[in-house]
Amino acid sequence: xTLTLQQISDLAARLDAALLExxxxxxxxxxxxxxxxDDAYKIQAAGIERxxxxxxxxxxxxxxxxxxxxxxxxxxxxAIYGVLxxxxxxxQGLALKGMIHPxxxxxxxxxxxxxLRGDVTRAEALAACDAVCGxxxxxxxxxxxxxxxxxxxxxxxxxxxxxxxxxxxxxxxxLDLANLEMVMAVxxxxxxxxxxxxxxxxxxxxxxxxxxxxxxxxxxxxAGSLVLAGAATTAVALKAGMRVSLKVSGLAEAAFVVxxx
Ligand code: OOG
Ligand code: MG
Numbered sequence: 001x002t003l004t005l006q007q008i009s010d011l012a013a014r015l016d017a018a019l020l021e022x023x024x025x026x027x028x029x030x031x032x033x034x035x036x037x038d039d040a041y042k043i044q045a046a047g048i049e050r051x052x053x054x055x056x057x058x059x060x061x062x063x064x065x066x067x068x069x070x071x072x073x074x075x076x077x078x079a080i081y082g083v084l085x086x087x088x089x090x091x092q093g094l095a096l097k098g099m100i101h102p103x104x105x106x107x108x109x110x111x112x113x114x115x116l117r118g119d120v121t122r123a124e125a126l127a128a129c130d131a132v133c134g135x136x137x138x139x140x141x142x143x144x145x146x147x148x149x150x151x152x153x154x155x156x157x158x159x160x161x162x163x164x165x166x167x168x169x170x171x172x173x174x175l176d177l178a179n180l181e182m183v184m185a186v187x188x189x190x191x192x193x194x195x196x197x198x199x200x201x202x203x204x205x206x207x208x209x210x211x212x213x214x215x216x217x218x219x220x221x222x223a224g225s226l227v228l229a230g231a232a233t234t235a236v237a238l239k240a241g242m243r244v245s246l247k248v249s250g251l252a253e254a255a256f257v258v259x260x261x
Contacts, residue, residue, distance in 0.1 A: 003032070003039045012046035015157055018142040019047075022098035027143045027153040040155035041217055047158060048083045056085040059226050060112075061214070062137060063206040064159040066230030067198045070105070073234040076151050079200070081213050082159030084226060090165040093259040094138065094238070102140045102162060102238045105231035106184040106246045108177070108196055108203040109135030109166040112227060116211045117220035125207040128221075131169035132177065134248035136184075136256065137228050138163035139235055166226060167246065167254025174250075178202035181249040182232050186242050192233035196248070203229035 003011070011028055018025045028043075029035050052058070062082045064070070071077050096102065113130035120128075140162035143149050154160055180196040200206040206229035211221055221227070238244070238258050245255035 002036065003042075008039060008042045008046055011043045011156065012050060015043070015142055016047050016050045022100055024100055024144045025142055027149045028156055029150050029153050035152040035156070037152055037155060040152035043156040044082065044158050045217075047156075048085070051085055056087050058083055059086045059089070060084045060228075061210055061221065061225060062159060062161050062164070062228035063210050063230040064154070066200045066206050066209070067194075067232055069194065069198060069233050070231050074154070075148065076154065078151065079206070079209050079213070079230070080151065080155050080159050081210055082161045084161065084164055084228070088161065088163050090138070090163050090256045093257045094163060095259045096238070096240060099140050099162065100142065101146045102138050103235035104136050104138050104184070104238055104244045105235035106182050106192060106194075106233055107135045107137050107231050108180070108199060108229045108248065109133045110203075110207060110227045110229065111169060112207075112221055112225040113223060115220055115223045116207070118211060118215040120208055120211050122202070122204050122208060125211070126172070126204050129172060129207070132172050132175065132251070133167040133169050134182070134246045134251045134254045135167060135228055136165045136244060136246050136254055137161065137231065138238065164228060165254055165256050168252040170251055177204055180251070183247050184233065184236070185245045185247070186236065188243070188245075191236055194232040196232060198232040199229050206230050
């Protein structure tokens with residue numbers, strides 16, 4: 001199924017209004033059961049254009065559904081990307097106001113020093129990065145129930161991305177990136193743990209896959225981009241007052257507090 005430009009723009013506006021009003025909507029595939037992944041990425045891009053028009057600058061990209069744990073949790077089975085913008089960064093505490101059903105998940109973050117495009121090798125992706133960190137992503141789907149939706153729905157909804165926190169950046173030297181221990185804790189109590197190999201087998205391969213997917217849509221990964229490689233484990237639901245932290249072996253802790261009200 002191919003949507004008209006008007007339909008793409010209308011669906012982007014519908015999702016954008018839900019985002020701005022912190023309101024759930026029914027998934028798009030209820031109305032458009034044949035929604036294609038290609039059209040879903042067009043809706044995502046139109047949504048990001050709306051946000052850019054409000055002054056949001058793009059800071060990077062996120063990969064999603066790069067681990068078995070996440071694919072099984074969501075019942076969806078291929079990797080997708082979404083766009084990160086500067087106001088999505090968690091600065092002080094995370095305010096729950098305007099959020100629908102937020103969840104946090106443990107990720108690895110990369111900073112891209114040199115632009116990458118098309119089919120790149122693992123070595124090329126690695127050479128383009130100048131820093132790595134433990135990172136937390138906060139997801140908040142705009143769809144009712146935050147489950148059992150389809151891949152095109154999630155793609156259109158910017159891969160459920162809501163906020164992100166990149167921990168202190170470190171050089172990549174000496175790190176065995178596919179073999180880092182990751183422990184996410186709530187109020188100091190470990191709740192999820194995994195090896196970084198859970199992410200695409202090797203989180204650097206998430207960058208390779210991101211470049212491939214971006215090139216399908218005529219895009220490159222610009223220098224200066226921040227990249228979330230995808231969660232290593234399932235996501236945990238957030239509640240007021242929680243302190244969520246991620247410790248990755250060899251890297252400094254990333255943590256945020258959910259505002260008490
Ligand atoms: C889709 C986004 C998945 C990840 O890290 O795997 C994702 C979702 O779970 O709603 O961000
Ligand atoms: Mg994620």
